[in-house]
Amino acid sequence: MAFDRLIENIISKQNPTVAGLDPKLDYVPASIKNACFAEYGKTLEGAAEALLRFNTAIIDQIHDIVPAIKPQAAYYEMYGWQGVRALAQTIAYAKDKGMFVITDGKRNDIGTTMEAYATAHLGTTDVAGEAVDAFGADALTVNGYLGSDGIKPLLNVCKAKDKGIFVLVKTSNPSSGELQDLQLTDGVSVYEQMGRMCESWGAELPGKFGYSGVGAVVGATYPGQLAEMREKAPHTFFLVPGYGAQGGGANDAKNAFDKNGLGAVINSSRGIMCAWKKQGLTEDDFAVAARNEAIRMKEDILSVIGEIKD
Amino acid sequence: MAFDRLIENIISKQNPTVAGLDPKLDYVPASIKNACFAEYGKTLEGAAEALLRFNTAIIDQIHDIVPAIKPQAAYYEMYGWQGVRALAQTIAYAKDKGMFVITDGKRNDIGTTMEAYATAHLGTTDVAGEAVDAFGADALTVNGYLGSDGIKPLLNVCKAKDKGIFVLVKTSNPSSGELQDLQLTDGVSVYEQMGRMCESWGAELPGKFGYSGVGAVVGATYPGQLAEMREKAPHTFFLVPGYGAQGGGANDAKNAFDKNGLGAVINSSRGIMCAWKKQGLTEDDFAVAARNEAIRMKEDILSVIGEIKD
Numbered sequence: 001m002a003f004d005r006l007i008e009n010i011i012s013k014q015n016p017t018v019a020g021l022d023p024k025l026d027y028v029p030a031s032i033k034n035a036c037f038a039e040y041g042k043t044l045e046g047a048a049e050a051l052l053r054f055n056t057a058i059i060d061q062i063h064d065i066v067p068a069i070k071p072q073a074a075y076y077e078m079y080g081w082q083g084v085r086a087l088a089q090t091i092a093y094a095k096d097k098g099m100f101v102i103t104d105g106k107r108n109d110i111g112t113t114m115e116a117y118a119t120a121h122l123g124t125t126d127v128a129g130e131a132v133d134a135f136g137a138d139a140l141t142v143n144g145y146l147g148s149d150g151i152k153p154l155l156n157v158c159k160a161k162d163k164g165i166f167v168l169v170k171t172s173n174p175s176s177g178e179l180q181d182l183q184l185t186d187g188v189s190v191y192e193q194m195g196r197m198c199e200s201w202g203a204e205l206p207g208k209f210g211y212s213g214v215g216a217v218v219g220a221t222y223p224g225q226l227a228e229m230r231e232k233a234p235h236t237f238f239l240v241p242g243y244g245a246q247g248g249g250a251n252d253a254k255n256a257f258d259k260n261g262l263g264a265v266i267n268s269s270r271g272i273m274c275a276w277k278k279q280g281l282t283e284d285d286f287a288v289a290a291r292n293e294a295i296r297m298k299e300d301i302l303s304v305i306g307e308i309k310d
Numbered sequence: 311m312a313f314d315r316l317i318e319n320i321i322s323k324q325n326p327t328v329a330g331l332d333p334k335l336d337y338v339p340a341s342i343k344n345a346c347f348a349e350y351g352k353t354l355e356g357a358a359e360a361l362l363r364f365n366t367a368i369i370d371q372i373h374d375i376v377p378a379i380k381p382q383a384a385y386y387e388m389y390g391w392q393g394v395r396a397l398a399q400t401i402a403y404a405k406d407k408g409m410f411v412i413t414d415g416k417r418n419d420i421g422t423t424m425e426a427y428a429t430a431h432l433g434t435t436d437v438a439g440e441a442v443d444a445f446g447a448d449a450l451t452v453n454g455y456l457g458s459d460g461i462k463p464l465l466n467v468c469k470a471k472d473k474g475i476f477v478l479v480k481t482s483n484p485s486s487g488e489l490q491d492l493q494l495t496d497g498v499s500v501y502e503q504m505g506r507m508c509e510s511w512g513a514e515l516p517g518k519f520g521y522s523g524v525g526a527v528v529g530a531t532y533p534g535q536l537a538e539m540r541e542k543a544p545h546t547f548f549l550v551p552g553y554g555a556q557g558g559g560a561n562d563a564k565n566a567f568d569k570n571g572l573g574a575v576i577n578s579s580r581g582i583m584c585a586w587k588k589q590g591l592t593e594d595d596f597a598v599a600a601r602n603e604a605i606r607m608k609e610d611i612l613s614v615i616g617e618i619k620d
Contacts, residue, residue, distance in 0.1 A: 022423070025437065033438065042440040074419060074426035078435050080444040081398050085391035108416050108453055109384060110483035110551075113332070116384035125388050127335065128343065130352045134390040143418055145455050146481050147488030171456050173420035178457030179503065185493045190500065193489065241420075 001207040002138050002164035003215065003237050006100045007262060009067035011308050015298040016261065018102060018239070019062055019290070020269025021055050021090060022072040025079075027273050028054045029283040048082035051075075055090045057287040058273070062294050063097035070239075070267055073105040088135055101137045102239065106168060108143035108150055115153040117142075122154070122163040139164040141217060141239065144194055148201070155204050155214070164205070164213040164237075169194045169229060172219025172242030191225065195233040202235055209262060209310060211237040218256065220248025220266065227255035230263065238264040243297070244271035250300045261308035268297055311517040312448055312474035313525065313547050316410045317572060319377035321618050325608040326571065328412060328549070329372055329600070330579025331365050331400060332382040335389075337583050338364045339593040358392035361385075365400045367597040368583070369407055372604050378410040380549075380577055398445055411447045412549065416478060418453035418460055425463040432464070432473040449474040451527060451549065454504055458511070465514050465524070474515070474523040474547075479504045479539060482529025482552030501535065505543040512545055519572060519620060521547040528566065530558025530576065537565035540573065548574040553607070554581030560610045571618035578607055 040046035202212025220242035256264035275293035350356035512522025566574035585603035
C-alpha cells in the first residue's frame with residue numbers, strides 16, 4: 001500500500017515532512033530566469049524551464065533527508081501546458097531520486113470523469129495498446145464534495161497501482177469553516193462527516209502501519225480540530241498544510257501524530273522554497289538554504305514528537 | 311459581465327445548450343487515430359493530436375448553432391502535458407470561432423493557490439513583463455468546499471477580465487447526496503447553503519440579464535432540487551449536466567429555466583460526441599452526427615421552454 005512506502009521513508013529518514021514545490025517565477029533567482037529567457041524567450045516555455053531548474057536544484061539538495069515532495073498543480077497550470085510539462089518532469093525527477101510524490105490537485109468529479117483523473121495522475125493511460133504514465137505521482141489530493149462515486153474510481157487505481165489519495169477534510173485557510181464547520185442535524189460537523197467517509201473508503205485499502213491508503217488533508221492552523229480528527233479517524237493518514245508561512249508551528253502540528261510519531265506528514269512550501277531570505281544568504285543559494293530549512297523543520301517537529309517508531 | 315456574453319449568444323442562436331468536449335481516444339474514428347499514430351507514434355503526443363482533430367471537426371460543424379463548449383480537463387490530463395496542450399489548442403480554436411468556452415476543471419484551493427488557478431484558466435500570466443494567456447477560457451467550474459477565500463481570487467480575475475465561474479452546488483452523480491443533501495442545524499441542506507454562498511459571491515459581479523458572474527452547477531438528474539434552487543438562487547445562472555447519457559430529459563432540465571427561458575445552459579457530452587452511433591451513420595460521420603444531435607437537443611429543449619427572450 002502506497003502510504004506504507006511513505007511511512008517507511010519517514011521512519012528511515014526520521015523526518016515526517018514533505019517539501020511543497022509551488023514555484024512562482026518570482027521565487028526563481030534571476031540567474032536561472034535570465035538563462036532560460038535567453039534560450040527560450042520571455043515565454044511560457046522559458047518560464048516553465050526556469051521552474052523545472054529551480055525544482056531540480058531543490059530536489060538535488062533535499063532528496064536524501066526529506067521523504068516526499070508535494071507539487072501544487074495550480075502553479076504549473078499558470079504557465080500553460082509548458083508549465084504542466086514541467087510538473088511531469090518534476091515528478092519524474094523526484095521519483096528517480098527515490099522521493100514519494102504527492103500531486104496536490106484537489107481533483108474531483110463524477111465517476112466516469114474521476115476515472116480519467118485517476119488514470120491521469122496515478123494510473124496508466126492506454127494509447128492503442130501502449131501503456132504510458134501520464135503524470136505518475138504516488139498520491140493525489142482530492143475533494144470529496146461529490147461523495148462515494150467521485151472517490152471509488154480512485155480506490156480501484158490505488159489498489160491496482162499501489163497509490164494513495166488525500167481527501168480534503170478541514171483545510172488550513174481562514175474561511176475553511178464557512179462550510180466545513182457547519183453542524184449537521186446528527187450532531188457532527190461537515191468536516192467530521194468527511195472524516196467518517198475517509199475511514200469508510202479507507203477500509204478498502206488497509207496498510208501495515210494501521211493507516212489506510214485514503215488519507216485526509218487537515219490544516220495545522222486548526223490544532224483543535226487536528227487533535228479531534230486524529231482521535232476520530234484513527235486509520236486515516238494526515239497531510240498537514242499550514243506549517244510555517246500560514247502560521248502553524250510544531251506544537252500545532254504535533255496534534256496530527258499518534259504516540260509513535262506516525263500518522264501524518266507536515267508540508268512546508270514557501271518556508272522551503274524561499275528559505276534563503278531568512279538565512280542571510282543570496283537568492284543563488286536557494287537550494288542550500290532549502291536544505292538548511294528542511295533540517296531545521298525536521299528538528300523542530302522531532303523536538304515535540306520524539307523518535308518516530310513503527 | 312461574462313455571462314451576459316453567453317446569454318446574448320444563447321438568445322441569438324435560440325439555443326441554451328453547451329457541447330461537452332470530453333474526448334476519450336475510444337470516441338475518435340480509426341481514420342484520425344491511424345493518421346496521428348503514423349505521424350507521432352502510439353504516444354501521448356499522437357493521442358493528443360487525435361483528440362485535437364476530433365474536437366476541431368466537431369467545432370467546425372456546430373459553432374454556428376451552439377453557443378458554447380465545455381471541455382472537461384480530466385480527459386486531457388489523461389494524455390499528459392501533450393493532452394493539456396490539446397486542451398489549450400481546443401479552447402483557442404473554439405474562441406476563434408466565436409464560441410464561449412467553459413473549462414470544466416472543478417478547481418479549488420486556498421487563497422494564494424486559487425489566485426494561480428484563476429490566472430491559469432481565466433487570467434493573464436505575467437512572464438517577466440510579458441502578458442500571456444495560459445489557457446484563456448471564458449469561465450471555469452470550481453468547488454466551494456474551502457469557502458470564501460477559495461473563491462474571492464476568482465472574483466477579482468472575473469471582474470478584471472470579464473470572466474465567470476460555476477460553483478458546484480448539486481452535482482448530477484448518484485452519490486451526490488451523501489454530503490450535499492445532509493441537513494444543517496439551521497434547516498437548510500449543504501447544497502442549499504452552497505447556493506446561498508453563490509448568491510452572496512455573485513453580488514460582486516452583477517449582470518444585465520439579472521444573472522451574476524457566479525453561476526452554479528446543478529444536475530438535471532435531480533429535477534426537484536433544480537426547481538428548488540431556481541427559486542432560491544434567482545441571480546445564479548445554472549450549468550446543468552446530466553442531460554442525455556446520464557438520464558436527464560428535457561422535462562427535467564426545464565426546471566433550470568426562468569419564465570423567459572433564461573437562467574441556464576444544458577450540457578451534453580457523450581450524446582454529442584458519440585451521436586453517430588444512434589443515427590445509423592459511420593464513425594467517420596461523427597462531426598455531422600454531432601451537428602444533427604445538437605439540433606435535435608436544441609429543439610427538444612425549446613419544445614418545453616418555448617422561445618428564449620430577454
